[in-house]
Amino acid sequence: MIPGLATAGPLVPSRRVLELLGLAAGAAVLVARLDLATLAAGLGLFLWGMSHLERAIKRLSGGTLDRWLHAATRRPLQAIGVGALTTALVQSSSLVTLLAMSFVGAGLVALPGAIALIFGANLGTTTGAWLIAGLGLKVDLAHYAMPLLAVGLIGSRLLQGSRAGLAGLLLGVGLLFLGIDFMKLGFQTWQDGLSLDGLAGTRFWHWPLFVLFGVAATVVMQSSHATLLIILTALASGQLPYLPALAIAIGANIGTTVTALMGALGAGSAGRRLAGAHLIFNLVTACVALALLLPLASLVETLGGWIGLAESAWPLKLALFHTLFNGLGILLMLPVIPRLAALLERLIPEPRRQAPGEARYLDATALEHADTAVAAMEQEARRLERRAYHLLCAAILMPSAEVIGHPPDRAVARTAIDTDAWPSVNARYHARIKPLLAEILDFYARIDVPLTEDQEARLEALYQRSLRLVEAVRFGEVLQRSLLRHADPASPLREAHDDLRMAVAEGLNRLANAPEAGQVGQAVEETRRHWQHELADRLRHQQLDAWLASSLMNDLHQASRLMAALTPPQSVD
Secondary structure, three states: OOOOOOOOOOOOOOHHHHHHHHHHHHHHHHHHOHHHHHHHHHHHHHHHHHHHHHHHHHHHHOOHHHHHHHHHOOOHHHHHHHHHHHHHHHOOHHHHHHHHHHHHHOOOOOHHHHHHHHHHHHHHOHHHHHHHHHHHOOOOHHHHHHHHHHHHHHHHHHOOHHHHHHHHHHHHHHHHHHHHHHHHHHHHHOOOOOOOOOOOOOOOOHHHHHHHHHHHHHHHHOOHHHHHHHHHHHHHOOOOOHHHHHHHHHHHHHHOHHHHHHHHOOOOHHHHHHHHHHHHHHHHHHHHHHHOHHHHHHHHHHHHHHHOOOOOOHHHHHHHHHHHHHHHHHHHHHHHHHHHHHHHHHHOOOOOOOOOOOOOOOOHHHHHOHHHHHHHHHHHHHHHHHHHHHHHHHHOOOOHHHHOOOOOOHHHHHOOOOHHHOOOHHHHHHHHHHHHHHHHHHHHHHOOOOOOHHHHHHHHHHHHHHHHHHHHHHHHHHHHHHHHHOOOOOOOOHHHHHHHHHHHHHHHHHHHHOHHHOOOOHHHHHHHHHHHHHHHHHHHOOOOOHHHHHHHHHHHHHHHHHHHHHOOOOOOO
């Protein structure tokens, strides 16, 4: 017996071994069947091209696409139109869907506007079928693919910045063209040896099976465009009957929701609501389209005759069907967007109890795009700022409502101080500030998308601002301990401390309500200069001992450092 195997139990192949065996088996099949290998190569090139195209568009947009979509969500019809147009331009409903989820997760847009944007993206994705059917299946795309691939590959290696993004765009388009051409070649080799005429779909119960096939294909390939490419090329080569092709196209529409559902796994409740809306819309649209498959097919025939489609132009008719049933879904769902949003908010509520130091806007989906990453950082930095201001009010032993809510009153600073009523700044810092800061810093470190110079500068400013806020809180912690020690009305330092507390309160009020006004630390500096002279005078007249004088000097210095940490640099104003 071989040592070590006596207690090992039955031998079970590891997952890695099974994967290698599966790859080997697949390779063997493709080597034996060159027609299948050609189809697989075409599909792989198409998907690869889609990924290059999406990355290039993100890089070239520099946030313009994000801002455009954000501005469009104010009115439902406008959101639908812009969602459709954007998806038609970038040929990626997944990109627009994830952008919308990022906007909602970052708190930039309301749920109804994002839902309308998703509806428009579904309509816009139908242009892919028109492009493939009208151009890709009729033109020798390989003739154009080679120059695009050559320029794209060389440019992506040699160029930088936006020019590299343009080279990536050309590379993506070249791969798409080459993939479509390979798919055509693959199906042409099957033309005489394979026929799917038995899938006529004359019985109604056949069609849901084709819908499920469309769902499965889109889920596996993570691209409805890839599924439509297979359908259209098979339809054009006579390998797939018309009605089953329509049913598979319906399934491809449902399959696109998987991208949103996967993106929602790392999103907050707002992102999950939008993914739910996407799923509901596509399911309702699919059910209606399947129930009305024959009437819609007849309508396609009628409209095709009006616009001059040939009787045998099946790919173009499928593209028209794809557009019709998505448009029908929008007409059905548009009036119920507000009620759908309200329903999803009830079904997927916000967490009842959020940990005090837990981030609210730093969803993983926000990391996918430049503007949403910056927006999420801004939202969370504002939350950190508000918490820091409230904690600093506790540091100077004044209620935040009396400091931030309205201009501070000197009478409040002079009231009796109950030392047991004020929470420790250090304890609150570890419970409310430090965990949130840790999430902000982690999010900042994970931002890995192309950024414009303005976006980079803004992120750096937010990063530095967050660090300065925490630094100010640490100064406030030291100040609070001294204020509590000398809180008694009879303390020789109480008068100076009241002036100092009042000065810091004025600075916090200005920061919270009018940070652009500047000179937030002016009151503290005036108080510091006044009491430096007053201390010298009282020491000369022996009205104050040197130990207390040094304590007060340290408190004045801590207050100055606190306000300096809170004062924004001139370049950020």
